[in-house]
Amino acid sequence: MNIRETTDADLPVLAGIMNAVNPRHPVTAELLGHELRSLREHPLNPYVGVWLAEEGGRAVGTGFLMQPPGMFHPGRYWAEVMVLPEATGRGVGRALADILENCLAGRGAREVQAGAYEDEPRGLAFLTRRGFTETMRYFDNVLDLTAFDPAAWVQEARLPEGLRAVSLAGLIAEQGEDAAWRAYHSAFAEAREDVPRTGAATPLSFETFRERGAGPTFLPWGVLLAVTDAGEVVALSEMYADPTDATRINTGLTGTRRAWRRQGLGLALKLAALGQARERGIRTVWTNNATTNLPMLALNERLGFRPRPAFIEMRRGSVEGV
Incomplete structure (x- = not known):
């Protein structure tokens, strides 16, 4: 077995391994390259x-380690090991994990996060043996959009008086590129602070936020915004293209500024987003929610989303008090 650090030339191989291990959320070499560049260029x-593990010149697994910028702490890391199903049981995962462990030790890591799906007992046992314990669960929830009836939601689809729904593309046409993105960022940054997570959210600068528009899955028409007559964005609901399936769409953040909550804005925007998706021939909509986010889980259940096996986030160590 040979384990080496990867280069951009390995992106197609890495994407292939990731898709074989986790077909729930497929990636492409283009998307993977964009995500890695965004991390490496983050302020x-x-x-x-x-890292890439090879046996006889064939790639059979990958190991990934990073400091998550969304809840950044110099002592906190996210670790991931993926091995092709046909190569499990031969020590590939253990060898990759040892590489990551040596790197973590050398960097003085205090907290390491990792995870596996609840229907992956082998992965969960692997993490448990290495000292990880569960911290939070996240459900994939999937809606069959072909069976969704928008006529049943006419009342809920109405925004309160003084608000209107407009896509980011529409807001750009009205306000100009920079002003529209700044209005979008202002609402996103506030709503994001209250999303359940296992660490404090790092403030999101406008410059970093703006770069998401260059992502290969970003859809300006898929960002639905609730806007006041003065042009302030007070709520949002995001959809992103799936990198491998043109009939599937993935949702991002649905959130409302604190002063505007409990008025049905999130539901109205999600309904507008689903309408946009139906018009474009989308058949399935995927979303992901922490099991502690009870209001959003209840909302998605009302809409007809149905849960898939949960992803179990696990942790070893802590940066609390450091």
């Missing part, structure tokens, strides 16, 4: 390391 300068 916080987070550590990013990617």
